[in-house]
Amino acid sequence: MKKEQVVNCQFSVWYPLFKKHTIKSLILPLPQNVIEYLLDDGTLVVSGSSENSYQRSQINNSDSEDEGDVQWSDDETTTVVTAPEFPEFNSKVQEAINSLDGCVFPKLNWSAPRDANWIALNSSLQCQSLSDIFLLFKSSDFITHDLTQPFHQCNDDSPDPVINYELVLRKWSELIPGGEFRCFVKENKLIGISQRDYTQYYQHISKQETSISSSILQFFKDTIQHQFPDEDFVLDVYRDSVGRVWLIDFNPFGEVTDSLLFTWEELMSENKLAASYTDDTTLQDGPAFRYTTSEVTVQPSPCLSYRIPRDFLDLSTGEDAYKLMDFLKLQKGQQEAEDSEEDTESAVNTP
Structure with missing residues (x-):
């Protein structure tokens, strides 16, 4: 992935080229x-809101007075933080x-x-x-x-x-998640289509597999192919209820972009991707098309991890070795304290 490819995927670069085909x-x-x-x-104080200040109180053990936004009382300090406007x-x-x-x-x-x-x-x-x-x-x-x-x-x-x-x-447009698809383009050839919201099962996709794939391929050939500045890129599209395809976004062709139901190893190697094609002969000459095939394969949303504190995520994945070491030291200290308490109680209870 080249820096120029990232630059070309900026919204202001591609929007003028495909304005009539997108939102x-x-x-x-x-x-x-x-x-x-x-x-x-x-x-975190949100600028532009009606509640644009945040008051924080803490115990005050000092008799001195400061000027500015800090207001002092006998018992506590109240700091008023105002968002920039x-x-x-x-x-x-x-x-x-x-x-x-x-x-x-x-x-x-x-x-x-x-x-x-x-x-x-x-x-x-x-x-x-x-x-x-x-x-x-x-x-x-x-x-x-x-x-x-x-x-x-x-x-x-x-x-x-x-x-x-x-x-x-x-x-703002109400897009049905089951109508969103991610398309992978290599050397100006559409090589793969993935269901965008792969964590859910949408029955209509399996029923309309051929028509969905062919309509997206036709849209690519008519509208996108050889019109985008690069020959390797990823695009997101939306297919509405009447079968019309709309352009949503462009992304760089590289690991910074989520490959969804494909792997980047497959996408980088045409041979591996070709070997994974469906047995349906109508798709042999077109892109590989992948989607969630049943409710059994439904997965949790990958964005759920952003709803928990970063420290918890680092501990669970082991990405931050220092946090893990501190956590283990804390656990060891707690265990030693509990053992010491048990020994003391045992000594006291022993006749």
Whole structure:
């Protein structure tokens, strides 16, 4: 995966080329002070909301007085943390949201905050204001990745291209998860199609396997093939109830993109992928098509891991060796304390 491929998958690069085949969207430049706010790891106070301050109280053992936002009393300290405000940017965002019928799906140059929908009141990525967007963005690892490591896993040593970050607002559309598919393109050839929401079983996909595959392949040939700047890429599409296919997004052809029901080893090797094709002869000359075949194979959503504290996840996977060592030391200390208490009780109870 090359850095140029990542750059070409930015929304503002491909949207003008395929505007009539995708959802209506607006693109706003992201000011530097907004980027700094999104990357701030301090107290989460959502800018632009009616509740734009947070009060934190703690025991006060000092008789001194400080100035500023810290208010002192005899018993406790109350710190009022106020979110930064972006009136000009807020006005532009609200104007754009209103022009898109009042509800939008937000994202940055590449990613949407899909890993943070659990924090929203409606558990949805539907936003009606800048404060809704900020809540999702400041809670999303996907957004942080866009802002800090956009060229992660690229294998060329060239300097990182300069990125002009943008807020993308897409008109809210109720898409049925069973209609979303991810397509893998290599050397301008569609080699694989995967059910996007592979954690669920959708009966209509198995019944319409041939028509779904052929309609997506035809859409690719008519609309996408040789029109995108690269010859290796991944695209997400949506097939509606009448069989029309819509373009949703582009992604780099590499491990930074989720391969879903394929493996990147298969996708990189045409021979391995060809060997996995279905026995259905109607698909032999087309892309490999994979989907969840029954409720028995249903899996939990991979985004569920983002709903637990990061420390817990690091411990469970062993990714942070120091956290694991501290945890084992703590366990050992607790065990030694319990053993000591048992020995003491045994000594006291012994006649």
